[in-house]
Amino acid sequence: MTVTAHVRLTAKPGRRDELLEIMAGSIVATRAQPLCSSVEVMKGVEGADDILLVEEWPSIDDHMQFINGVIEAGGLAPILDILAGEIETLHYTKIPS
Numbered sequence: 001m002t003v004t005a006h007v008r009l010t011a012k013p014g015r016r017d018e019l020l021e022i023m024a025g026s027i028v029a030t031r032a033q034p035l036c037s038s039v040e041v042m043k044g045v046e047g048a049d050d051i052l053l054v055e056e057w058p059s060i061d062d063h064m065q066f067i068n069g070v071i072e073a074g075g076l077a078p079i080l081d082i083l084a085g086e087i088e089t090l091h092y093t094k095i096p097s
Contacts, residue, residue, distance in 0.1 A: 007053040008088040016049045019082045
């Protein structure tokens with residue numbers, strides 16, 4: 001079962017572009033993961049400081065294992081000071097038609 005992870009980050013007011021710059025290397029690293037089949041980066045329309053990552057993974061466990069590895073390696077530390085709140089992650093699966 002493939003899952004789509006929606007990862008929402010909200011930068012402190014006026015700092016979205018700075019957050020995107022800091023995240024650039026992490027986005028490349030995520031795309032390089034063999035189990036991650038795609039990553040899209042979107043910016044908010046209504047929420048001018050929002051960023052949404054839309055990632056495809058084989059399972060929630062695969063996604064969470066990757067995220068936990070990033071956390072353990074300190075990969076989130078550079079962005080935490082720029083965030084206005086917590087990172088929100090939701091997982092979805094497609095409904096067969």
